[in-house]
Amino acid sequence: MSRTPEPHPATASADETMLAVENLQTVFHTDKETVRAVEGITFEVREGETVGIVGESGSGKSVTARSIMGLVDAPGRIGDDSSIEFRGRELTGMTENEYREVRGSGIAMVFQDPLTSLNPVYTVGNQIKETLRVHQGIRGDAADEAAIDLLESVSIPDARRRLDEYPHQFSGGMRQRVVIAMALACDPELLICDEPTTALDVTIQAQILELLQELQEERNLSIIFITHDMGVIAEISDWVNVMYAGEIAESGPVGEIFENPAHPYTEGLLKSIPGRFPDETYLRTIDGDVPTPTESPTDCRFHPRCPKKFDACEEVHPAPVDVESGRGGHQAACLLYPDGLTREAAVKEHERQMEDSDTEADDE
Amino acid sequence: MSKMNTTPEQEHQATTADDEVLVSVRNLRKHYGADSFLSDDPVKAVDGVSFDIHRGETLGLVGESGCGKTTLGRTLIRLETPTSGEIRFDDTDITTLSGSDLKQWRRNAQMVFQDPDSSLNERMTVGELIRDPLDVHDWKTKSERDERVRELLEKVGLSENHYFRYPHQFSGGQRQRIGIARALALEPEFLVLDEPVSALDVSVQAKILNLLRDLQSDLDLTYLLIAHDLSVVRHLADRVAVMYLGHIMELGETERLFENPANPYTQSLLSAIPEADPYAESERITLRGAPPSPRNPPEGCPFSTRCPTKIRPEKYRSVDDDVWRAMEELRGILRERARTDRSIAMIARELLGLETRLSDIDEIVEEVFGGVDLPPELSTHVDRVVHEVTDGNPEAAQSYLKREIGGPCDTDTPEYYTVDDDGRSSYCHRHTAEYDPPSPTLRSE
Ligand code: SF4
Ligand code: SF4
Numbered sequence: 001m002s003r004t005p006e007p008h009p010a011t012a013s014a015d016e017t018m019l020a021v022e023n024l025q026t027v028f029h030t031d032k033e034t035v036r037a038v039e040g041i042t043f044e045v046r047e048g049e050t051v052g053i054v055g056e057s058g059s060g061k062s063v064t065a066r067s068i069m070g071l072v073d074a075p076g077r078i079g080d081d082s083s084i085e086f087r088g089r090e091l092t093g094m095t096e097n098e099y100r101e102v103r104g105s106g107i108a109m110v111f112q113d114p115l116t117s118l119n120p121v122y123t124v125g126n127q128i129k130e131t132l133r134v135h136q137g138i139r140g141d142a143a144d145e146a147a148i149d150l151l152e153s154v155s156i157p158d159a160r161r162r163l164d165e166y167p168h169q170f171s172g173g174m175r176q177r178v179v180i181a182m183a184l185a186c187d188p189e190l191l192i193c194d195e196p197t198t199a200l201d202v203t204i205q206a207q208i209l210e211l212l213q214e215l216q217e218e219r220n221l222s223i224i225f226i227t228h229d230m231g232v233i234a235e236i237s238d239w240v241n242v243m244y245a246g247e248i249a250e251s252g253p254v255g256e257i258f259e260n261p262a263h264p265y266t267e268g269l270l271k272s273i274p275g276r277f278p279d280e281t282y283l284r285t286i287d288g289d290v291p292t293p294t295e296s297p298t299d300c301r302f303h304p305r306c307p308k309k310f311d312a313c314e315e316v317h318p319a320p321v322d323v324e325s326g327r328g329g330h331q332a333a334c335l336l337y338p339d340g341l342t343r344e345a346a347v348k349e350h351e352r353q354m355e356d357s358d359t360e361a362d363d364e
Numbered sequence: 365m366s367k368m369n370t371t372p373e374q375e376h377q378a379t380t381a382d383d384e385v386l387v388s389v390r391n392l393r394k395h396y397g398a399d400s401f402l403s404d405d406p407v408k409a410v411d412g413v414s415f416d417i418h419r420g421e422t423l424g425l426v427g428e429s430g431c432g433k434t435t436l437g438r439t440l441i442r443l444e445t446p447t448s449g450e451i452r453f454d455d456t457d458i459t460t461l462s463g464s465d466l467k468q469w470r471r472n473a474q475m476v477f478q479d480p481d482s483s484l485n486e487r488m489t490v491g492e493l494i495r496d497p498l499d500v501h502d503w504k505t506k507s508e509r510d511e512r513v514r515e516l517l518e519k520v521g522l523s524e525n526h527y528f529r530y531p532h533q534f535s536g537g538q539r540q541r542i543g544i545a546r547a548l549a550l551e552p553e554f555l556v557l558d559e560p561v562s563a564l565d566v567s568v569q570a571k572i573l574n575l576l577r578d579l580q581s582d583l584d585l586t587y588l589l590i591a592h593d594l595s596v597v598r599h600l601a602d603r604v605a606v607m608y609l610g611h612i613m614e615l616g617e618t619e620r621l622f623e624n625p626a627n628p629y630t631q632s633l634l635s636a637i638p639e640a641d642p643y644a645e646s647e648r649i650t651l652r653g654a655p656p657s658p659r660n661p662p663e664g665c666p667f668s669t670r671c672p673t674k675i676r677p678e679k680y681r682s683v684d685d686d687v688w689r690a691m692e693e694l695r696g697i698l699r700e701r702a703r704t705d706r707s708i709a710m711i712a713r714e715l716l717g718l719e720t721r722l723s724d725i726d727e728i729v730e731e732v733f734g735g736v737d738l739p740p741e742l743s744t745h746v747d748r749v750v751h752e753v754t755d756g757n758p759e760a761a762q763s764y765l766k767r768e769i770g771g772p773c774d775t776d777t778p779e780y781y782t783v784d785d786d787g788r789s790s791y792c793h794r795h796t797a798e799y800d801p802p803s804p805t806l807r808s809e
Contacts, residue, residue: 056565057536157653158697160727171654172429201428201592203651206636210650228565231638254642272570273640274599278619282577283570283599289535290565 018190018222019045019068019086023357025079026060026067036293037063037076039246040357042320045190045239050216050223052237052254054230056269058290059243061226065194068224069109070099086190104135108183112195114175117182118167124151124178125163131185150181153218154211173204177211184215190222197232209236230273234258242266245293245301248320252330262323262332264308300335308336312347319353321346386554386586387417387440392449394432394439405659409435411610411666412449417554422580422587424601424618426594426633430655431607433590437556440588441473442466453554471501474547476540478559483543484531490517490542491527497549516545519582521575537568541575548579556588561596573600594637598622606630609666610658616788626783627790628802629667653696660702665793668773669699673802675793677771683739690736691769694749697728698762725753745769 026038038060045051055061066072068084070091084091086106091099103109111117119127128147132138138146144163151159154177167175176196183191193212197205209232216223225236233240233254240257242250242265250263261267268286270276277284288305300306303313318333325338335347392413395406409432417423425433438444440451442458451459453472461469474497477483484493491513498509514524520541531539540560547555557576561569577600579585591597597604598618605615606629614627625631632649651670662668676688729750738746745768752761766774772793781795782788794802 056567157693158700158728158731161701173654202594202636203428203633204654205638206648206650209638210648229638230566230640234640234642234644235638237642258640258642269566270640272567274570274573274593274595276640278598282574285570285574286567289537289568 016046017044017085018047018049019084019224021064021068022083022085023079024064024067024082024084026063026072026076026082027079028076030075033294036246036296038067039293039297040079041241041243041246041248043241043248043251045222045224047189047222048216048220049238050225050236052233052240053224053226053243054228054233054240055243056228056290058245058292060246061243062194064243065109065192065224065226069103069107069192070094070096071109104186106188107190107192108186108188109192109194110176110179110183110196112198114172114179115167117179118175120167123164123166124170128163128178128182128185131182135186147185150184151178153184153215154178154181155207156181173200173207176200176208180208180211180215184219188221190224192224192226194226195228196225198227198229205232212236230258230270242269245291247297247301247333249302249334250330250332251320252323256330260323260330262330262337263302263334264306264336265302266332268305268307300333302334310335310343312343316347316350317354319350319357321349321353383418383421385416386419386454387588388450388452389416389440390414390450390452392436392439392451393447394435394444395447407657407659408610408661409658410439411658411661413607413610413612415605415612415615417586417588419553419586420580420584421602422589422600424597424604425588425590425607426592426597426604427607428592428633428655430609430658432610432658433607434558436607437475437558437588437590441475441554441556442470443475467501471550472552473554473556474550474552475556475558476543476547476560479563483546484539486530486532489528489530490522490534493531493542494545494549497546501550503550512549513545516548519548519579520545521571535568536564537572540564540572544572544575544579548583551583553584554586554588556590558590559592560589562591562593569596576600594622594634606633609655609661611666611791613667613792614783614788614790616784616790617786620784620786620788624784626788626795626802627792628671628673628794630790631802632670632672652693653700656699662774663777664770664775665773665778665791669696671773673794674773675771675799677769680742680769683742684737687736687738687742690732691742691745691765693732694729694746695762695765695769697732698749698753698758698765702758702762725750742769 021044022042023040024038025040028035028037041064043051053061053064063072067078072078078092082092086102091102125147128150129143132143132146147163148159151162156162156174156177167178170178197208200208212223213236215221227233237254240252240254241248242257242263244265250257250261250266257266258270261270271284272286274283286305291301293301297317299315300309300313300318303309306313312335316335318335320331320333321337323330323332323337323339325340335350338346338349341349392410394410395408397406413436425436427433435444439446442461446459450457458469488496494513494516495509498512503509513527517524517526522538522541531542534542560576561572564572573596580587589597589601601618603616604618604621606613606627608629613629614621614625621630622634625634632651635647635649649672651672653670656662656669665671668674680688729746733746745765748764749761752758752764776793778791778793780789780791783790783795792802793799
């Protein structure tokens with residue numbers, strides 16, 4: 001499940017890339033304002049890999065998930081230059097029917113609140129069997145057996161009987177297992193989990209995380225795991241994207257992100273976790289609040305809160321660059337990088353990269 | 365394991381003799397009556413807890429949802445009336461205060477809620493919200509109240525010009541500051557903080573926790589901090605009480621308890637926290653199932669249905685672990701079925717004899733014991749269970765198994781044992797000399 005240190009979309013061979021997101025922009029237009037929830041993010045997910053997306057509320061992490069799932073409704077819009085390729089197939093611009101097919105077989109999603117995915121008036125068995133019928137054409141006795149297998153695969157004891165029960169008869173943790181079973185009924189290759197354990201107690205959360213890891217191994221699933229909890233991210237991810245105000249501030253292999261955080265925001269976030277500095281009376285904090293972006297950025301969106309900001313941070317929009325130049329794998333969107341360049345040279349590099357991407361966009 | 369004391373200790377003793385006790389709780393119970401015509405068992409939300417809170421300290425209260433921690437917090441400040449037991453506050457018995465005495469006393473003890481949104485009336489301005497408790501208690505004069513509100517705004521890190529704004533214009537962190545200001549208005553000595561930061565983002569959390577710490581030292585406050593996030597409690601609390609199913613399982617000095625948990629439940633709970641370190645070598649104890657319903661708690665130790673180190677009866681100690689686990693699983697399934705809330709339709713179906721809930725017991729047994737080699741003696745027990753269930757007596761099957769394979773954890777309530785030289789207490793049979801002490805790596809014996 002670990003990734004070789006060669007993560008650029010360009011260098012990854014096509015067959016192991018499950019999902020490639022490029023320059024994703026998701027914008028919400030209303031009469032009053034325009035919210036640029038996701039602003040040109042690029043990342044990929046490989047076969048059998050777990051990509052963690054971590055961020056605070058308003059970072060755009062859930063909108064990213066919904067954009068991939070084709071669940072962004074008006075007034076939300078995905079930008080014309082955005083691309084989401086799943087197994088080489090472009091998802092943006094698909095009709096609702098085409099998208100439904102992708103959701104039914106390739107990509108499935110598990111939400112924070114299991115009740116949003118379950119219908120209270122049908123038994124759990126009926127709901128799973130319906131999914132099996134629609135997506136895999138399995139009916140009758142075969143569907144019964146398949147449904148029992150699925151409930152057993154998510155470790156629900158006494159599965160045969162529990163098929164006949166209604167969602168409210170399950171505990172919170174068991175309900176989330178049912179939702180995972182329903183997601184598996186589509187036999188997905190990519191599972192997107194949006195804060196699936198946030199509402200659960202820690203001992204139940206541990207069970208669900210363990211279950212997801214087992215399922216991943218058995219089925220070679222790719223997983224996108226979205227959460228605000230750094231502990232959960234550390235535990236489950238191979239690769240981490242840290243989001244801030246609609247952008248990916250930093251990305252890299254999980255070890256790098258936690259051992260050598262590069263972006264001042266990631267650093268601040270890690271330092272503010274209680275328990276990091278047991279001898280200090282006060283927790284370290286990040287000044288200010290998370291902004292709601294309404295304009296395209298022309299600066300670093302973190303600069304009003306950044307302890308390391310310098311003049312250029314207000315004038316240049318940082319591009320994601322290698323933290324150590326020449327060594328791929330760990331990137332930060334911060335003018336302090338690449339390491340080893342003078343500050344002027346680094347800033348120039350960011351300006352050059354942003355211009356490049358602008359002309360690219362204009363060409364299309 | 366630190367040294368043990370086999371003398372049962374009913375009541376927690378003050379950690380150091382000169383600490384002044386502000387709140388003293390003895391054998392406190394809070395049961396809720398039957399709320400459904402199908403069941404008469406009361407919910408035993410808090411089922412006999414005793415502890416002290418010292419002046420100026422923060423006592424952390426942790427546990428999973430449904431363990432009774434919020435009910436305990438609410439009962440301590442008399443938002444709920446205890447079913448039995450005693451709460452003394454500064455040597456006044458407040459257990460049964462009512463009417464104007466209660467109202468008068470309430471000034472001393474306030475609560476900060478998890479969700480600032482639900483506790484703030486959106487139609488009132490921030491100033492009015494904070495002044496509200498002062499108005500209710502007819503505190504001094506109108507202008508003194510306004511002055512007090514301005515003072516409070518500043519204390520919690522808001523500014524005077526926030527006075528005329530409405531709560532919806534504020535971020536989550538700021539709304540929690542308003543909630544704190546409201547709680548502080550009447551100059552209480554004691555605050556119950558019920559999940560004060562769990563709705564907030566990490567970077568905002570840190571600021572609120574720092575504020576709470578400042579306020580505590582400035583105003584000599586005593587806190588009961590209720591939280592499911594253990595790292596928050598570890599940061600702020602001087603001592604921690606760990607609750608499970610209405611009982612305190614362990615209570616002691618924070619760092620020692622986190623470093624070296626004594627009780628099997630504390631051990632399991634702490635091992636389940638994901639650490640923000642991808643290289644952490646965690647030896648996780650994954651608990652089976654969910655906590656039982658407080659309407660129907662197990663006899664004996666409250667943790668006995670999930671405890672990974674539950675004590676086996678002597679004659680089965682040599683039985684293979686896999687076999688034993690399967691036996692416990694069978695018990696778990698019988699229990700789960702007995703407790704699941706049943707819809708009226710299902711009960712009706714049962715009464716009409718259409719289908720019993722356990723009609724497929726043979727399949728279950730096959731599922732549970734497939735691949736394990738049952739020794740003859742246990743096999744007899746399983747046969748008997750199948751027999752009872754087939755005859756429509758699942759309760760008989762359950763109690764049969766309990767009698768035959770249950771151990772001390774199933775039948776006897778543990779006592780509190782002192783487990784370190786700092787007065788930490790733990791509620792578990794394993795602290796007696798008869799059994800091995802609990803340890804996170806121990807299997808059920
Ligand atoms: S670009 Fe500047 S303001 Fe932004 S994170 Fe880097 S140092 Fe801070
Ligand atoms: S008394 Fe028994 S069941 Fe309870 S915690 Fe101790 S070993 Fe576990």
